[in-house]
Amino acid sequence: xxxxxxxQHLDISVSTVSRVLSGNAAKYxxxxxxxxxxxxxxxxxxxxxxxxxxxxxxxxxxxxxxLVPDITNPFFSELARAIELRLRDSGMxxxxxxxxxxxxxENHLLSTMLARKLDGLIFAPVGTTNDGVxxxxxxxxxxxxxxxxxxxxxxxxxxxxxxxxxxxxxxxxLIAAGHRRIACLRGDDDAFPDRExxxxxxxxxxxxxxxxxxxxxxxxxxxxxAGLAGARRLLSLTRPPTAIITxxxxxxxxVLQAADEGQIEIPDDLSVVAFDEQPWSAxxxxxxxxxxxxxxxxxxxxxxxxxxxxxxxxxxxxxxxDEEVLLAHIHERQSVARP
Amino acid sequence: xxxxxxxQHLDISVSTVSRVLSGNAAKYxxxxxxxxxxxxxxxxxxxxxxxxxxxxxxxxxxxxxxLVPDITNPFFSELARAIELRLRDSGMxxxxxxxxxxxxxENHLLSTMLARKLDGLIFAPVGTTNDGVxxxxxxxxxxxxxxxxxxxxxxxxxxxxxxxxxxxxxxxxLIAAGHRRIACLRGDDDAFPDRExxxxxxxxxxxxxxxxxxxxxxxxxxxxxAGLAGARRLLSLTRPPTAIITxxxxxxxxVLQAADEGQIEIPDDLSVVAFDEQPWSAxxxxxxxxxxxxxxxxxxxxxxxxxxxxxxxxxxxxxxxDEEVLLAHIHERQSVARP
DNA sequence: ATGAAAGCGCTAACAG
DNA sequence: CTGTTAGCGCTTTCAT
Numbered sequence: 202x203x204x205x206x207x208x209q210h211l212d213i214s215v216s217t218v219s220r221v222l223s224g225n226a227a228k229y230x231x232x233x234x235x236x237x238x239x240x241x242x243x244x245x246x247x248x249x250x251x252x253x254x255x256x257x258x259x260x261x262x263x264x265x266x267x268l269v270p271d272i273t274n275p276f277f278s279e280l281a282r283a284i285e286l287r288l289r290d291s292g293m294x295x296x297x298x299x300x301x302x303x304x305x306x307e308n309h310l311l312s313t314m315l316a317r318k319l320d321g322l323i324f325a326p327v328g329t330t331n332d333g334v335x336x337x338x339x340x341x342x343x344x345x346x347x348x349x350x351x352x353x354x355x356x357x358x359x360x361x362x363x364x365x366x367x368x369x370x371x372x373x374x375l376i377a378a379g380h381r382r383i384a385c386l387r388g389d390d391d392a393f394p395d396r397e398x399x400x401x402x403x404x405x406x407x408x409x410x411x412x413x414x415x416x417x418x419x420x421x422x423x424x425x426x427a428g429l430a431g432a433r434r435l436l437s438l439t440r441p442p443t444a445i446i447t448x449x450x451x452x453x454x455x456v457l458q459a460a461d462e463g464q465i466e467i468p469d470d471l472s473v474v475a476f477d478e479q480p481w482s483a484x485x486x487x488x489x490x491x492x493x494x495x496x497x498x499x500x501x502x503x504x505x506x507x508x509x510x511x512x513x514x515x516x517x518x519x520x521x522x523d524e525e526v527l528l529a530h531i532h533e534r535q536s537v538a539r540p
Numbered sequence: 541x542x543x544x545x546x547x548q549h550l551d552i553s554v555s556t557v558s559r560v561l562s563g564n565a566a567k568y569x570x571x572x573x574x575x576x577x578x579x580x581x582x583x584x585x586x587x588x589x590x591x592x593x594x595x596x597x598x599x600x601x602x603x604x605x606x607l608v609p610d611i612t613n614p615f616f617s618e619l620a621r622a623i624e625l626r627l628r629d630s631g632m633x634x635x636x637x638x639x640x641x642x643x644x645x646e647n648h649l650l651s652t653m654l655a656r657k658l659d660g661l662i663f664a665p666v667g668t669t670n671d672g673v674x675x676x677x678x679x680x681x682x683x684x685x686x687x688x689x690x691x692x693x694x695x696x697x698x699x700x701x702x703x704x705x706x707x708x709x710x711x712x713x714l715i716a717a718g719h720r721r722i723a724c725l726r727g728d729d730d731a732f733p734d735r736e737x738x739x740x741x742x743x744x745x746x747x748x749x750x751x752x753x754x755x756x757x758x759x760x761x762x763x764x765x766a767g768l769a770g771a772r773r774l775l776s777l778t779r780p781p782t783a784i785i786t787x788x789x790x791x792x793x794x795v796l797q798a799a800d801e802g803q804i805e806i807p808d809d810l811s812v813v814a815f816d817e818q819p820w821s822a823x824x825x826x827x828x829x830x831x832x833x834x835x836x837x838x839x840x841x842x843x844x845x846x847x848x849x850x851x852x853x854x855x856x857x858x859x860x861x862d863e864e865v866l867l868a869h870i871h872e873r874q875s876v877a878r879p
Numbered sequence: 880a881t882g883a884a885a886g887c888g889c890t891a892a893c894a895g
Numbered sequence: 896c897t898g899t900t901a902g903c904g905c906t907t908t909c910a911t
Binding site: 251253257262275286294295299310451454479484 | 586588590591592593595596601603606610611612614617618620621624625628633634635636637638640651652655656657679764790793796797818819820822823824825826
Binding site: 552553554555556559568569570571574593595596597598599 | 880881882883884886887888889
């Protein structure tokens, strides 16, 4: 039952019912008796104001979008969970879309989200550059916070990892263990986080005077299969690396598989540092030394930032920089040894 | 820009613009010239009919809900991805909610989804019984397809695994390998899939004349931690089991950890069969023999079924039973050996 | 082939 | 303290 029917039933005006049911009874000084009557009847017929009518009128949907490249990736599913949890406290629902790491799909999903006039969007872009997306966002009035990857020339706030630092961290860890011939397995040549991580790693490598063999920097995808192919290539080099850093995703599983195929013992014959902590990181053979991102903190910042952009701005909300850059840290386990 | 502004700009009526932009130009025999004019202008100002107005008028939201207990669980995130992909082809967006395995939250999320008048809901309930939920769904007019767990007395179609069969399968696999003292690690005493799987396993165990020691059927949670606790209990028994079946979730990781702590070699000292294939199943030590559910098929059935319930029923859509029960199969790897 | 007008369910400004 | 009214943006019937 909708609120006008309810009003009719009670023989009072819709406005009054609306005021009671949307929690503005006090503000309009509705009498206790009517408040009770309305509440009781609403309960009885379980009548709730239709959010659709309300949204059309107020222009507010109480819904934000979450656009991620791969919900199957634990990094994003954990992010999604944390974000939804926090948003729920503010009465916001989450419209999820998964672009499947595909720019064309991403473009399409973004337009439908913009068209839907959501209250805001938390956007983790596909790694590769996508000009359409930047333009679409700039032309829209919807508050957007960008996550994981910062898109240049976009005037929306972003939450991201200091990928340069993270890459450096991984390489330095290996260097400190005595490695000099270190390979990096990339997800996508064009992908921002990977590129930065690679740059960071190379800076560390150069600073330590390591070899700079282009053959050591390879990779073409985030999947386990891509990791497998890359690792095979690396391990069949005349002079294979003594350590591999996987710059993203599930590729590490491919590395483990390749090592297994080649009877290569980790960490004795090959050390490995993997980007992104995963639920299973501690349980593969051997337990992995990983570079971990502060997911919960990212979710918190993204939501807080987005809510602060929402109108009317949620009062009393902490404000902070428009470009939050967080630091990763290394979780040491047993996949790194001296060469 | 919305379509009335567009109409004003073109000096024609909103109706006409609406008819063109919602693809009904032919139906209303709009002239080619106006069609072109409207299309061009819409393109230029990138004007799209506001879905909100449209929804209010038609009562259709082009949005379905997906309510899962834990998006972080690969079973559900893969399901979510597959579902969203298929739904997108039908122009439907997905409103995701995660109940965090909590009935109270689930109740709340369900009500808001029902209130939002979505076009339908795909619902994977929390494992424990939740009467409020059944009542809410029965009282609603929204098409609901239940997934993973069937709720009794709910007149909506369901897609589920034959959990009894799956439990049997796991136990028989172990029995065939020569095991007679087999433990089952449960997620939740009250949870439907677990209970059925347990029942199936016990049937197989009884049929094979195995011992029926209550101490062997333990467990209290889906998390790795719960699995760890349960496994410790099991392994410290005076006569520990020679094999463990984990009936659900991440518990298996806890078993691996407990075995590790106790210097127990898998599969030599202890065999293990794990429910639910995971991305890492092949890569832990040792690679796990798992019971795998046909996720893609479940997603396909759920979406097809839901669309067939949607009004107007999507024509040409295959129809099938209201209680689809799918079969699991075993993926043999290396975590099972003769005792 | 197109326009006018009603109405989906709600909220908020205005009027008492 | 409560009612009346207008209008959010759209689709659709009815009229022409």
